[in-house]
Amino acid sequence: MKILILLTALFGLALPAWAAPGVMLRDEVLLAAADARAASVGRLARNAQVEILARQGGWTQVRAAGRTGWVRILSVRASAPAAGAADLAGLVGAGTTRPDSSRVVAVAGLRGLTEQELKLAKFNADELALLERYQTDRAEAERFARVAGLTPRRVDYLPRPARQSSDSATKTSPWATPGY
Amino acid sequence: MKRALFPLAAMVLGLAAHTAQANDLEKLLKGVLRGKGESSQPTPQPSQQPAPPTTPSAPAAPAAPQQPGAGTATPAPERPRDQLLRALIAGKTSPEEEARIGQQIAGNLLGAVPLVRDEALQRYVNQVGRWLALQSERPNLAWRFGVLDSEDINAFAAPGGYVFLTKGLYRRLNNEAELAGVLAHEIGHVIRKHHLELLRKSRGIAALGALVGGRLGDEHQIVQNLIGNGAEIVARGLDQDAEHEADRIGMVLAARAGYDVYALPAVLADIGHIARTDKSVSLLFKTHPHPEQRLGHLAEAVGDRFDGLPEGQSGASRFYRLR
Numbered sequence: 001m002k003i004l005i006l007l008t009a010l011f012g013l014a015l016p017a018w019a020a021p022g023v024m025l026r027d028e029v030l031l032a033a034a035d036a037r038a039a040s041v042g043r044l045a046r047n048a049q050v051e052i053l054a055r056q057g058g059w060t061q062v063r064a065a066g067r068t069g070w071v072r073i074l075s076v077r078a079s080a081p082a083a084g085a086a087d088l089a090g091l092v093g094a095g096t097t098r099p100d101s102s103r104v105v106a107v108a109g110l111r112g113l114t115e116q117e118l119k120l121a122k123f124n125a126d127e128l129a130l131l132e133r134y135q136t137d138r139a140e141a142e143r144f145a146r147v148a149g150l151t152p153r154r155v156d157y158l159p160r161p162a163r164q165s166s167d168s169a170t171k172t173s174p175w176a177t178p179g180y
Numbered sequence: 181m182k183r184a185l186f187p188l189a190a191m192v193l194g195l196a197a198h199t200a201q202a203n204d205l206e207k208l209l210k211g212v213l214r215g216k217g218e219s220s221q222p223t224p225q226p227s228q229q230p231a232p233p234t235t236p237s238a239p240a241a242p243a244a245p246q247q248p249g250a251g252t253a254t255p256a257p258e259r260p261r262d263q264l265l266r267a268l269i270a271g272k273t274s275p276e277e278e279a280r281i282g283q284q285i286a287g288n289l290l291g292a293v294p295l296v297r298d299e300a301l302q303r304y305v306n307q308v309g310r311w312l313a314l315q316s317e318r319p320n321l322a323w324r325f326g327v328l329d330s331e332d333i334n335a336f337a338a339p340g341g342y343v344f345l346t347k348g349l350y351r352r353l354n355n356e357a358e359l360a361g362v363l364a365h366e367i368g369h370v371i372r373k374h375h376l377e378l379l380r381k382s383r384g385i386a387a388l389g390a391l392v393g394g395r396l397g398d399e400h401q402i403v404q405n406l407i408g409n410g411a412e413i414v415a416r417g418l419d420q421d422a423e424h425e426a427d428r429i430g431m432v433l434a435a436r437a438g439y440d441v442y443a444l445p446a447v448l449a450d451i452g453h454i455a456r457t458d459k460s461v462s463l464l465f466k467t468h469p470h471p472e473q474r475l476g477h478l479a480e481a482v483g484d485r486f487d488g489l490p491e492g493q494s495g496a497s498r499f500y501r502l503r
Binding site: 025026036056057058072073075077078091097113114115117118119120121122123124125127130131132134135136137138140141142144145148149151152153154155156157158159160161164 | 280283284286287288289290291292293294295299302303305306307308309310313314315319320322323324325326330332334346400403408409410411412414421424425428429431432435436437438439441442445449452457463475476477478479480481482483484485486487489490491492493495498
């Protein structure tokens, strides 16, 4: 344990303060820049352990085996919540590092969302009326977006991929790591 | 066509032999409905019929969204239950019928879990949700969004524009873009009518029972009979293709609305870290593919398609924090 702490302290100095541990979700080419046309600087196999360094658009900068480069954001995820890991908001999976108060409550006693309770649920007109009151019309939504500076963009729907992800082999899955 | 007047009782007896064959059941049901419809309208001119059509054919392509004046505005001579069943089975529910089914499901769900008593929260979620829905092909549905007072982690949709998420899920979100991703996934279920399709596929037997029994009086009961007990439909889950499709739509609608397109995957990754045995996700994991599989699907679907997309907003500073 002491050695671990020592190693962490030593290597921790060499890493940027916001690096977070991550794992590759699929085989990927490590690119020199956050651009599909950038030069390859290596390859990363599925399940490879990486350090997540930064994000730029749809790309994540990672370091693995001494090499630094960029991979698509959906190809890597932050590892399980690690004590003291930095909050890299926006990185896939990085949001898990904050304390999780909801779990305690959840185990104590859920209300209403078991199958049995849903089956027995009775129509509640009062709650439905309340829901209607909060309804936002088109003009109000557009005003909200204008104030927020949200500009509509043209983005086509994603077709169903021809090849389904074959992640059924959970034994080799990067998610099967013990601890969560 | 005369043989469509074949006694119902005989058909029901025949049903016992057919229960294992869903397709047969569906055909049978269509036959019954055709018979019922015509018998209640002695001399119909098919061309003058308002929607739904007199000959419900095999699962038609999804009706064009927002069909102007679709059918039911004109009082139909058919009884509501016949009309509703017929429309459902033909995959051609009118906007009014869809709204009625959604209202029943939403009202029942709210009977199980009430809304969080926080008006600012509810209004905020409605603003974000409506802005997202405006980017879809059904911008003018009566969209309603609500945060349910439950620490369970889940989100639900019902036909006609009802979208809910739990307080437990909201609490896990980091910013407005993540909220947008979750809401946009549910909007995806609504605009592609996934729950109506589920009802069409699975409520055949109950529908036939209702029809034959003839005991159903008011419309409330008719719709309730269609959707099953209470809000069980939200506990049954859709098929995996529907969930994957809603994930793809969720990313796209969030991107169209100006948000960070990768926020929904971030939520999925977060939820994937919760132990499968954790009670707060038991219903979610029962009714959805595991987040790992959903992320894998999204990675395949996205590929390089968003490479040129400018980074959207996270909306972190606007994000409404729970009290």
